[in-house]
Amino acid sequence: MKLLDLLHRWTGGLIGLLLALMGLSGAILVHRDAWVMLPHAGDAQVQSTAAIAAVTEKLFADPAARPQSLTFANANFGLDRMATPGGGGAYTDQAGNIVLSWSSQWARPELWLFDFHHHLFAGDTGETVIGVAALIGLFFVISGVILWWRTRKTFAFRLWPARMTRPAIVRQHRDLGVVMAPLLALSLLTGATLVFRPLTAVFLGPSAPATIDEAMKAPKAPPAKLADRLDWRNMIVTARTLYPDAEIRSLAMPRGKSGTITLRMRKPDEWLPNGRTTLWFAADTGALIAHRDDSALPRVVKAYNTLYPLHAAKVGGLGYRLVMTLSGLTLAMLGSFAVWSFWFRRPRPVRRAPARGTGYPAASK
Structure with a gap:
């Protein structure tokens, strides 16, 4: 138990600030x-x-001004969002008229804050660091509950420490942490699994990672150059004909060596905000190459697709958003107080007074 307590305190002191942020x-x-x-x-x-067809034609017709992707308005936000290479983009109304544009993500707080939360401004490397931090956070939750059990008789729920002393902070940290443990575990587990897909094997079965990878693969298509002129209206009409009850959520141009244009839709029973019902069109001709219905995906894949909505509170309305807000604020408080109490409120070592009768030279005979 002493070793567990030591690991809990030291890792909290070292990584608590990152988890707080x-x-x-x-x-x-x-x-x-x-x-x-x-x-x-x-x-x-x-x-x-x-x-939808009209705004798509308007925004994608000019090859010189064509965005890299377009995300359409949803029930809670009435603007379409364009993304352009280099971090630029624009918000437009649903008729395609530009409301606000930017040349860098640093011009929009919601964009750089999203990049920080998901990638620490460091791309895939930062995402890996966040995934590791989430796993360490899970260790904190589990070890914290174990360590709390010894002191359960002194439990007293407090949102804020009674005093800004180390004992009071530690007690509040311990008791608030055990109350919020389920929510913290949900946030940290979903976040870690979104970064490290192999973790799905733990709670969705050993074959889950391979099943998800196979089901999420884009269809094979030969490399093709994006044509200057395409029938954008026909793509939208084709999508709506195949899935008449689904929202049209986003349209993305080919990336890397891909020769396909990707259109994502969201069916009424999907939790993901942009859905996983997907159509692929040839970049050079606009012809439909393949389409995938979310309702036909394996159950394991559907379960995996619930992780992001649960993590980001994209389901459950305002009530669940408030619950996940409480989880985030609790993590911020516990992490910051852990660092502060560990580095700045550590107990000073007690100096023992010398034993009586020592420290004096012996009398000469």
């Missing part, structure tokens, strides 16, 4: 649609085939 940024991002206050952000969502 992840919790705080996550709590803010949960409400991103509410605090991006721009004209038309409160407009009702438009999903008619004609309107």
Whole structure:
């Protein structure tokens, strides 16, 4: 038990601040649609085939000004968002008129905050660091509950320490942590699994990672150059004909060596905000290459697709957003107080007074 306590304290002192920042940024991002206050952000969502086709034609017709991707407005946010190479982009109303544009993600707090929370501004390397931190956070939750059990008779729930002394902070940390343990475990486990897909083998079965990888693969298509002129309207009409009850969520141009344009849709029973019902069109001709219905995916894949909505509070409405906000703020408090109490409120070593009758030269005979 002493070793577990030592590991809990030292790892908390070393990585607590990173977890605190992840919790705080996550709590803010949960409400991103509410605090991006721009004209038309409160407009009702438009999903008619004609309107979607018209705005797509308007924004993608000019090859010189064509965005890399377009995410359409949703029920909580009335603006479409374009992304352009180099971190630029724009918000447009649902008729395709630009409301606000930017040349770098640093111009928009919701973009750089998202990049920080997911990648620490360091791409795949930063994402791996965050995944490792989430796994360590899970260790904190489990070890904290074990260590709390010894002191359970002194439990007293407090949102804030009674005093800003180390004993009071430790007690509040311990008792608040055990109350919030289920929510913290949910946030940390879903976050870690989104980074490290092999973790799905632990709770979805040994074959889960391979099944998910196979089901999520894009269809094979020969490399093709994106044509200057394509029938964008026909792509939208084709998608709506195949899936008449699904929202059209995003349209993305080919990336890397891919020769396909990707259109994502969200069926009514899907939790993912942009859905996993997907169509692929040839970049040079616009012809439909393949399509995938989310309802036909294996159950393991459907379960995996619930992790992001649970982690980012994209399901459950305002009530669940508030719950995940509480989880993020708790992680921020526990992590920051752990670092502060470990490095700045550590107990001073007690100096023992010399034993009586020592420290004096012996009398000469």
